[in-house]
Amino acid sequence: MGLFISFEGCEGCGKSTQAKLLAAELEQQGYGTTLTHEPGGTPLGDELRRCLKKVRDSVVTPEAELLLFAAARSQLTLNIILPALEKDRVVICDRYSDSTVAYQGYGRGLPLASIDAVNRIATRGLRPDLIVLLDMDPSRALQRKGWPRDRFEHEDMAFHERIRNGYLELARADPGRWMILDASDSPSATTQVIRERVSPLLSKSTLTRQVSA
Ligand code: TYD
Secondary structure (H helix, E strand, O other), rough: OOEEEEEEEOOOHHHHOOOOOOHHHHHHOEEEEEEEOOOOOOHHHHHHHHHOOOOOOOOOOOOHHHHHHHHHHHHHHHHHHHHHHHOEEEEEEEHHHHHHHHHHHHHHOOOOHHHHHHHHHOOOOOOOOOOEEEEEEEEHHHHHHHOOOOOOOOOOOOHHHHHHHHHHHHHHHOOEEEEEEEEEOEEEEEEEEHHHHHHHHHHHHOEEEEOOO
């Protein structure tokens, strides 16, 4: 099995940038690396992403949201992530199942037990080996991100605060799997800390590596 790393955090926290930087670095070191994101990363997932982010006149129920994210996740897990891990690649995913716990659970208020059950179906029980949480005050992060805003970014600050606190609760409960970083630090300092945490995980002997002599 390969190595699975996910990036989590609020809107505008810089996780996509850090995920890309890590993927580029590992590629350069010769590790077979697959960089992907949620929702999306497959043709069906990309369609669902457009549906989910679109600002609408009518309310999307939290349950519909949960199931649409889960559908996209199932497609990505079975078609992209698991095959890559079976080929001993490093998979880096910009958001994974913990986004659903944070957004639909803590943010929308759906019961965490239901979310766990749906996530288990969508992931077939797959969990990242490492989850990088980029933590930041959501109002600053949204300001940094700017306009236009999608359906989630239009939510009030209390929603974003609940998500932030939810993430922190998850991460503090499982420090062996999560790392919490201050996303208001300089991007290069953040990259360095992530590199240090990932480095020992790469010594897994099964990882695919093409090293030039
Ligand atoms: P995206 O543009 O990918 O945002 P970001 O760059 O912050 O990742 O939009 C995805 C949105 O969907 C984002 O607001 C978070 C939300 N989301 C959920 O609510 N639940 C989920 O399970 C996932 C994967 C994302």
